[in-house]
Amino acid sequence: MAESETSNIREPLPAPAKERRFSAQAIAELEEIASHYPERKAACLPALWIAQREYEGYLPPPAIQEVADRLGLSYAEVEGVATFYTMYNLRKRGRHHLEVCTCLTCAVKGAYEVVHRLEKELGIHVGQTTADGEFTLSEAECLDFCGAATVMQVGDKYFTQLTPENVKQVIDQLRNSADYTPTKLADSLVKLLIPGSSETGGGSFAPKDLVNPAGPML
């Protein structure tokens, strides 16, 4: 039955389809992380990171359901956590999520000009994704590297001292890069919690192929 657009009454949402996407490795990681805390519930944030990696960089309802089931929590509880933190994506992002800091220092140092240049360059507004699914553009609250304003986070990397002139250089490099994606970011955040992961070379720590236009990245 079609609903009137102004109606506040809607059918109850169907329960999310049961889906299991955690790989054997992901389950092992989850169990390792859960063993760090006296309560299993504390692994909720890490488990959501694992889910964000396994579900292609965002958390559709089945991902939240899977986390809830694996931790013995309710769907509502996990969804409550997932919606609280800004780094959990509830909708799909572009292959590179550009988050430009426009907080105090960055704002006075020209962050809005950088944002507007990016909007022009990509043909989208803040909050949108390009048609080819390459880039999502967002404003971010303070990324806390104010000395290097303007700062932009892409995946697990910060780009610093950006200006309207040099920001295109970053975009061009990102187009050809398989790294700095939401999935890679989630992977880093999971690996960081696993003891010994620094020895096995976990995470894409060293900047391999990207240069910061304004000089070395700190």
Next chain:
Amino acid sequence: MPILNLLYENRDVQNIENLDVYEAHGGYQGLRRAVTLERQAVIDEIKTSGLRGRGGAGFPTWIKWNGLPKNFDKPHYIICNADEGEPGTYKDRELLLKLPHLLVEGMIVAGYACCGTAGYIYIRGEYVEPAWQIRKAIDQAYKQGYLGKNILGIEGFNFDLYVHMGAGSYECGEESALMSSLMGERGNPRLKFPHAPLPVIEGVWKSPTLVNNVETYCAATWIAKNSGAEYAKYGTERSKGSKIISVSGHVAKPANYEIELGTPLMELLKIAGGITGGKLKAVIPGGSSVQIRTAEQCEKINMDYESCSANGTLLGSGGFMAFNDKTDIVVLMRRTAEFYMHESCGKCTPCREGTRWIYKVLDRITSGAGRQGDIELLLDICSQIDGRSYCALGDAAAWPIVGAIKAFREEFEYWITHKRSPIGEDAVPPVPVVVNPLLTLTPA
């Protein structure tokens, strides 16, 4: 000397983030010295040093350390607050990135002194690169026997250290919200003393919990190594030692500077290369939560806890932002209000609603639709948030607005009367062009 590199002593040593280089430069000597002392003697060293919490509130560190029960009846948790989020502050970032072992050592010292059983370093989710250095440091420390069972061969001295990554929330830098987040919940603050037990009695998982800032643990390492009396030689009478100040804004050399507490503000500004693009107009000395001061008021301020509060502002977390005379204070405050609106966790009404109203009124003024009486309205809203919220985020949202109105009232009046910026065309930050207000927020 205004510059006082205590924590930063070895910052620029090549590969200091590696354990062998760190040890070659006196690393883990603090821990080795601490374990030769009684647990209480370590806490007394911290007391002698006069160290105060470096996260913003400036609470005496030793009182927290001394507050934990001195027994092993329950597990004791040692938590490091590395959820740095205050606009203007990036000192913890550099400490994590360049001196990770300084933090790890400080936490082990705290673990020893406070009968700790496990430690967690809560790092904000955006700090992936700094967190990798911490991960590496912890892994190396385990290998070398500084972490794990029977540390340094001492029977029964067991301490485990874990990394916990946040997921993007300013609120989680608040002690009780951080504990909620660590336990896998939304980052909401909890009831505080005297309505609830102190964290040192009942914190995470109903166990005694010590929460300190990154810089505080790093300073504890220095004190463990060089003694509290040595640390107390620096600073002023009530603000001892050094403080790392993150300088940003319109300055020639923005960076982290470790200064002796009590250094005059203007001298710090000179060290940072002075103002660029015009004359000095205003300074926010301690992060976005504290009151902005005019250039004239800055002359009198020394960078220590007492002098800052005597001059109507706070040292806070040391996020020092300087602005030149092209800066539009009203638009700047609009951006500040937007930050607190976005970061309010939504638990309590004064903060959740109040931060929105502050933003709306400031947005109205800067979009040229300000009304007579808006200044009084802002002050009224702020007075209803300040001191009435669950945690300090509400206060932190109100203080900068009240401070800016007190210091730059004529600029607010100019905006309301003339519907444009008192600075003119090239004012910074520009009033953002909002295409679709629904799109400016990050899509969830």
